[in-house]
């Protein structure tokens with residue numbers, strides 16, 4: 001059994017629920033008093049804030065998916081009026097959409113629970129290969145690592161070659177980042193003439209933002225002696241769940257209320273059934289209730305051999321709706337529409353596939369003008385696309401005008417989960 005972060009992780013489910021319900025009721029009351037938008041949501045839906053006393057009562061509130069949050073923030077920048085205007089905000093993050101999020105206070109446990117569960121703590125030198133640039137990932141994982149006493153190498157998205165150099169020179173023991181990037185680093189190390197397992201000391205890895213495919217996990221563990229762990233969260237709500245040494249599901253963080261709902265109705269499914277992960281983060285800055293992640297999972301309620309009592313998520317079974325995550329970044333219809341807007345409504349379609357362990361993004365574009373497909377046009381288009389959508393296009397397929405039907409989806413996700 002590995003170390004618990006604090007005593008909350010050994011609370012009984014009854015105790016956890018009672019304490020969370022109390023904090024939730026306080027958050028609703030505060031939010032209703034401070035946030036004009038939240039007051040409006042409650043009043044429009046004829047909900048009495050004093051009647052939200054437990055997680056079961058949350059069901060009366062609408063689920064807010066990412067796309068809806070983007071819309072709300074466009075109407076009322078920067079935080080859709082969901083914030084506590086009196087709260088002191090130390091950082092503001094953005095993620096594609098754009099969505100703006102006020103960073104939770106330094107006292108929040110953001111990502112600190114995941115690391116002890118993976119055996120990372122004092123004495124570890126952790127390479128944090130998540131981006132520190134604008135997005136929340138880099139700094140929040142960094143803070144979590146510091147909270148558990150690990151030394152952080154803030155390498156961010158530096159090239160694989162630089163990462164290899166850092167791993168070697170600084171005797172890095174743990175990696176935090178995406179699984180595909182760690183594999184790129186391992187391949188680069190081989191190219192540079194190293195034996196990753198023999199020459200380096202990386203023995204643990206915590207992954208997020210991308211699914212860890214079983215074959216890749218097997219390779220990390222068997223071929224390179226790296227104990228691999230998954231973490232799950234979203235910029236809008238912070239950390240949500242993390243894997244422990246039992247590796248049988250992801251423990252739900254103590255600061256989050258997770259519901260598994262039917263995406264069509266927003267009502268909770270029966271315990272153990274598949275549904276959308278809907279998250280409410282208990283905090284006093286940003287009153288985003290029932291954030292719809294668009295990810296599908298189910299709840300495991302039986303106790304875990306790791307000694308943690310909290311319920312677990314049984315991994316991610318797929319995505320609800322049209323948004324897709326490509327190389328850890330969301331690609332949303334709203335972004336593609338923005339690209340279309342710049343190019344006179346150019347008919348296009350994004351197709352997401354997987355090549356080995358790497359996501360591939362192909363864009364199908366109708367050749368409605370002569371210049372479409374020219375090297376100069378393509379370079380400009382790719383550059384603009386990446387500015388808006390953050391992810392890079394791997395391939396463009398040009399099709400004749402009228403090929404993409406109006407009723408077809410903007411994003412087609414062909415990956416198997």
Ligand SMILES: [Zn+2]
Nearest residue numbers: 244246304306
């Ligand atoms: Zn466990």
